[in-house]
Amino acid sequence: MGKIYADVTSALEGLTFDGMTVMSGGFGLCGIPENLIAALRDSGVKGLTVISNNAGVDGFGLGQLLGTRQIAKMISSYVGENKEFERQYLAGELELEFNPQGTLAERIRAGGAGIPAFFTATGVGTLVAEGKEVRNFNGRDYVMETGLVADLSIVKAWKADERGNLVFRKTARNFNPMMATAGKVTVVEVEEIVPVGSLDPDHIHTPGVYVDRLVQTVSEKRIEQRTVRQRAAGAAAGSEV
Amino acid sequence: MGKIYADVTSALEGLTFDGMTVMSGGFGLCGIPENLIAALRDSGVKGLTVISNNAGVDGFGLGQLLGTRQIAKMISSYVGENKEFERQYLAGELELEFNPQGTLAERIRAGGAGIPAFFTATGVGTLVAEGKEVRNFNGRDYVMETGLVADLSIVKAWKADERGNLVFRKTARNFNPMMATAGKVTVVEVEEIVPVGSLDPDHIHTPGVYVDRLVQTVSEKRIEQRTVRQRAAGAAAGSEV
Amino acid sequence: MPRTREQLAERAAQELQDGFYVNLGIGIPTLVANYIPAGMTVTLQSENGMLGMGPFPYEGDEDPDLINAGKQTITEIPESSYFSSADSFAMIRGGHINLSILGAMEVAQNGDIANWMIPGKLVKGMGGAMDLVAGVKRVVVVMEHANKHGQSKVLKECSLPLTGTGVVSRIITDLATFDVKPDGAGLELIELADGVTLDEVAAKTEAAYTVAPGLQAA
Amino acid sequence: MPRTREQLAERAAQELQDGFYVNLGIGIPTLVANYIPAGMTVTLQSENGMLGMGPFPYEGDEDPDLINAGKQTITEIPESSYFSSADSFAMIRGGHINLSILGAMEVAQNGDIANWMIPGKLVKGMGGAMDLVAGVKRVVVVMEHANKHGQSKVLKECSLPLTGTGVVSRIITDLATFDVKPDGAGLELIELADGVTLDEVAAKTEAAYTVAPGLQAA
Numbered sequence: 001m002g003k004i005y006a007d008v009t010s011a012l013e014g015l016t017f018d019g020m021t022v023m024s025g026g027f028g029l030c031g032i033p034e035n036l037i038a039a040l041r042d043s044g045v046k047g048l049t050v051i052s053n054n055a056g057v058d059g060f061g062l063g064q065l066l067g068t069r070q071i072a073k074m075i076s077s078y079v080g081e082n083k084e085f086e087r088q089y090l091a092g093e094l095e096l097e098f099n100p101q102g103t104l105a106e107r108i109r110a111g112g113a114g115i116p117a118f119f120t121a122t123g124v125g126t127l128v129a130e131g132k133e134v135r136n137f138n139g140r141d142y143v144m145e146t147g148l149v150a151d152l153s154i155v156k157a158w159k160a161d162e163r164g165n166l167v168f169r170k171t172a173r174n175f176n177p178m179m180a181t182a183g184k185v186t187v188v189e190v191e192e193i194v195p196v197g198s199l200d201p202d203h204i205h206t207p208g209v210y211v212d213r214l215v216q217t218v219s220e221k222r223i224e225q226r227t228v229r230q231r232a233a234g235a236a237a238g239s240e241v
Numbered sequence: 242m243g244k245i246y247a248d249v250t251s252a253l254e255g256l257t258f259d260g261m262t263v264m265s266g267g268f269g270l271c272g273i274p275e276n277l278i279a280a281l282r283d284s285g286v287k288g289l290t291v292i293s294n295n296a297g298v299d300g301f302g303l304g305q306l307l308g309t310r311q312i313a314k315m316i317s318s319y320v321g322e323n324k325e326f327e328r329q330y331l332a333g334e335l336e337l338e339f340n341p342q343g344t345l346a347e348r349i350r351a352g353g354a355g356i357p358a359f360f361t362a363t364g365v366g367t368l369v370a371e372g373k374e375v376r377n378f379n380g381r382d383y384v385m386e387t388g389l390v391a392d393l394s395i396v397k398a399w400k401a402d403e404r405g406n407l408v409f410r411k412t413a414r415n416f417n418p419m420m421a422t423a424g425k426v427t428v429v430e431v432e433e434i435v436p437v438g439s440l441d442p443d444h445i446h447t448p449g450v451y452v453d454r455l456v457q458t459v460s461e462k463r464i465e466q467r468t469v470r471q472r473a474a475g476a477a478a479g480s481e482v
Numbered sequence: 483m484p485r486t487r488e489q490l491a492e493r494a495a496q497e498l499q500d501g502f503y504v505n506l507g508i509g510i511p512t513l514v515a516n517y518i519p520a521g522m523t524v525t526l527q528s529e530n531g532m533l534g535m536g537p538f539p540y541e542g543d544e545d546p547d548l549i550n551a552g553k554q555t556i557t558e559i560p561e562s563s564y565f566s567s568a569d570s571f572a573m574i575r576g577g578h579i580n581l582s583i584l585g586a587m588e589v590a591q592n593g594d595i596a597n598w599m600i601p602g603k604l605v606k607g608m609g610g611a612m613d614l615v616a617g618v619k620r621v622v623v624v625m626e627h628a629n630k631h632g633q634s635k636v637l638k639e640c641s642l643p644l645t646g647t648g649v650v651s652r653i654i655t656d657l658a659t660f661d662v663k664p665d666g667a668g669l670e671l672i673e674l675a676d677g678v679t680l681d682e683v684a685a686k687t688e689a690a691y692t693v694a695p696g697l698q699a700a
Numbered sequence: 701m702p703r704t705r706e707q708l709a710e711r712a713a714q715e716l717q718d719g720f721y722v723n724l725g726i727g728i729p730t731l732v733a734n735y736i737p738a739g740m741t742v743t744l745q746s747e748n749g750m751l752g753m754g755p756f757p758y759e760g761d762e763d764p765d766l767i768n769a770g771k772q773t774i775t776e777i778p779e780s781s782y783f784s785s786a787d788s789f790a791m792i793r794g795g796h797i798n799l800s801i802l803g804a805m806e807v808a809q810n811g812d813i814a815n816w817m818i819p820g821k822l823v824k825g826m827g828g829a830m831d832l833v834a835g836v837k838r839v840v841v842v843m844e845h846a847n848k849h850g851q852s853k854v855l856k857e858c859s860l861p862l863t864g865t866g867v868v869s870r871i872i873t874d875l876a877t878f879d880v881k882p883d884g885a886g887l888e889l890i891e892l893a894d895g896v897t898l899d900e901v902a903a904k905t906e907a908a909y910t911v912a913p914g915l916q917a918a
Contacts, residue, residue, distance in 0.1 A: 027748045027749075027767070027769075027771075027785065028748075028767065028771040029764075029771075030748070030764060030765060030767045030771070031765065053785070076825060077825050077826060077827050077828070078824055078825035078826070078827040079824060079825055080824035080825065086822055089822070090822065098823070098825050098826060100826055100827075100828065100829075100830035100831050101747065101785070101789065101826075101827050101828040101831060102747075102785075102788075102789025102792055102793055102828060102830075102831030102835070103789075103830075103831065105784070105785040105786040105788070105789050106354075106356070106786060106789060106790075106793075108786070109572075109786040110359070111576075112572065112576050112578075113347075113571075113572035113575055113576045114361065114362065114572070114574075114575030114576040114577060114617055115347070115359050115360060115361060115575070116360050116378035116379065116381075116383055117359070117360045117376075117378060117383075118351070118356050118358070118359040118360070119356060119357050119358045119359070120355065120356060120793060120834075121355065121793070121834040121835065122793060122830050122831045122834045122835065123830050123834070124834065124864075124865065125812075125862055125864070125865030125866075126830060126861065126862045126863065126864065126865070127817075127861050127862075128826075128830060135358075137357035137358060137387070138357065140357075142357055142358075146378070158765075161561065163525075163534075163561040165561065165563050167443070168443070168782075169443065169765045170442070170443065170750075170763065170765040170766045170776070170782055171746070171748050171749050171750050171765060171766055171767055171768075171782060172764075172765040173749050173782055173783065173784050174748050174749050174784065174785045175784070175785045176784070177784045177786070178784060178785070178786045181572065181573075181576060181578070196560045196561045197560030197561070200444075201411070201534070201558055201562040201563050201564050202408070202409070202410060202411065202414075202444070202564055203441075203443070203444045204563035204564075204565075205784075207533045207563040207565060207573070208525070208533070208561065208563070209503045209525070209527075209533055209573060209578050209579070210578065221764035221765070222764065223762055223764045223767075223773060224767070224771040225767070225770065225771045225772040225773065226762055226773055227756045227757075227772040227773050227774070228756050228757055228758060228759040228761075228762065228773070229755055229756040229757070229758060230758075230759075231758050231759070268530045268531075268549070268551075268553075268567065269530075269549065269553040270546075270553075271530070271546060271547060271549045271553070272547065294567070317607060318607050318608060318609050318610070319606055319607035319608070319609040320606060320607055321606035321607065327604055330604070331604065339605070339607050339608060341608055341609075341610065341611075341612035341613050342529065342567070342571065342608075342609050342610035342613060343529075343567075343570075343571025343574055343575055343610060343612075343613030343617070344571075344612075344613065346566070346567040346568040346570070346571050347568060347571060347572075347575075349568070350568040350790075352794075353790065353794050353796075354789075354790035354793055354794045355790070355792075355793035355794040355795060355835055356793070361575060361616075362575070362616040362617065363575060363612050363613045363616045363617065364612050364616070365616070365646075365647065366594075366644055366646070366647030366648075367612060367643065367644045367645065367646065367647070368599075368643050368644075369608075369612060399547075402779065404743075404752075404779040406779065406781050409564075410547045411532075411545065411547040411548045411558070411564055412528070412530050412531050412532050412547060412548055412549055412550075412564060413546075413547040414531055414564055414565065414566050415530050415531050415566065415567045416566070416567045417566070418566045418568070419566060419567070419568045422790065422791075422794060422796070437778045437779045438778030438779070442752070442776055442780040442781050442782050443782050445781035445782075445783075446566075448751045448781040448783060448791070449743070449751070449779065449781070450721045450743070450745075450751055450791060450796050450797070451796065462546035462547070463546065464544060464546045464549075464555060465549070465553040466549070466552065466553045466554040466555065467544055467555055468538045468539075468554040468555050468556075469538050469539055469540060469541040469543075469544065469555070470537055470538040470539070470540060471540075471541075472540050472541070
């Protein structure tokens, strides 16, 4: 019953097929499964629907799958940092479904939790609610949104034990825990695999039941907006570099 | 901006009124806010609707509020361990709404998360679905359940820092985290209040935003079913004592 | 000879597979934990918020913060993790638990199950039973074939208020084992307890069922 | 004299109260963090999963695992906590954040806001803006009074696709401050920037509004 795979290629073996839906964790370039994305590119799988808050940048993260035109559709909340995405979208080569970020997060959580639909006030009276059921509860209008599941979720965590219990680090957690629950198969890349018993059971963010395959990788972890403050200055905000 | 109160009496001061709805954390007698329940009893508040997975035992936990007939209605999943509850219920003195445990947990989570309603397969075709909307998604029937909020949530955590960040311990976590999010006011009793910065930000279960008042207490922590195994025996299960 | 409680638990343990995440109900199902085959990795879920449930503690090691869904003191094991009730039932409702082994008052030939209330008697509540039968991938019932009045608990239709509809996949009783065929196709008798005859099962079962070919021959 | 960006941020900081949990949008709202009054406890939420956001790191201390919703490197402070995006938006949607200060392209006199798309231009997405305006208890918009073509951004009705309807409580521009009265009762001008006249605001505002009594007299 080993969950541990030697490399990202074998970790995806037998899981990919053209036209499949893939959830990919991360916010911007923070906490993305960058090595599994590269392996997905190398697998040659085509016609992907990708559910991810963002679309990476040119040549990194999901941008790698855009460059090779492996993505047919994105479900995202913000895709601002990707010129190839822009080009393909404007040329009509790429389908795009925008979801409000919180609605996207909750749709994924619902999908993993066996909830086919829920109501939210987010987006009522906007384009987002068009064609969807709107219902009044206690005097306020809410729009019905549906749960999302994927054929495959690729997730980035910080540490895992050999049974797949996961711990995330700082804001690299973001969409990863919900996506781990909403994939029919979930493959996780981590910076370190530790022996069972090394993680405090009260500190585990994602229980091993959600993790089908596990692979230890080395991440580049690019920074998108490097902002710093001067050592001399005491101000709360700083300058963009 | 202090959240810390000297004792449970002052922690509830000004928050109680007759006919109010109170959520009370815990599973069985595990992780219940036993000192806040006692303070609620001493406050003399009446006509309570109490949302709690269980109803305590005679004379302990919520059983204390039953003895004094302060509870008008319970919303629970299981109330098997309380004779006074049984007596009042059979005499028609107490209203009772049973929710499946997972539906109850999700209704509370939804209430705290601004979700007025959601669909679940739990209870479809049973008494629980009577009078509720049933809808088919992807070939399966689901029942619509609504979110729950309370005028007051009383919660038991293990540790808190001075800003109200909470950590729970083992299975004493149970309903406490969701209830902390679903109270208009949330009061928390903890075994230890530690200085800000003592808790690892990655290990906090409930962020301080959900905690209005905090009080350090000493808990009796009764055990309902003391089950042990013999030191000599190697079997996985043991005997009930 | 009808199966004893221990034999029922031992038979139910044959439903386990390596790598399974399993929720065991109260009563006989709890005993199944004692029959997990050596070398097989099976992780027990407790719906009050724990995955990786260990055995009862040694006397003196009881921890009031560590109980199972039956409110019994238990222990943790190296792979354990804790989570809230909302996260626990998200796990159950979302179909992430492979198998639930539960007791029942009645099971019908279409997979309906009743195990939470008897009209006219005090109702204690359904606890997590409705969530488990609706959410877990495979539900196996372990129970006595007949109630204390000698009446069949394997029925054409349940008479008690239901816990779930069409959710049971297999019924293991002290006399026999039945599969509930998909899409309302009814029951198939697939196994007899040692020394129990087809005639005895026929006499004691209210539900209609077919008999598996191999068993017919035997 | 119209308020500068820094003056706008300083004015917006007056919306803060001790103990508030606050989400600040990108742009001018981010600068509000520099004007939190000394001795006031204000906790900043970042919707990508953090409560208790600290300042930018010193050079060399940047951590790629620690960014804000604008994808900028930040730091943690002693009271910080991290959580998932689902938990973060549960916090926002559930009304647990006291105040959101956001920029906008247009605001209407009924509290409608448009700040995410311009038809015909490439749409980058709404990110968390729709969740914030719908969920946070009080939404304050900080923006230039006019767009780059000199047209009023405070309007009778928004012309751009909406981010939310009837959600804005206060509008702080470089010229003036308006309250959006409840239940569609329209705008009230409550404050002028130093040296700005009622006539100037009237000339540059498309929306209808009343003038607060004290301001009328001045």
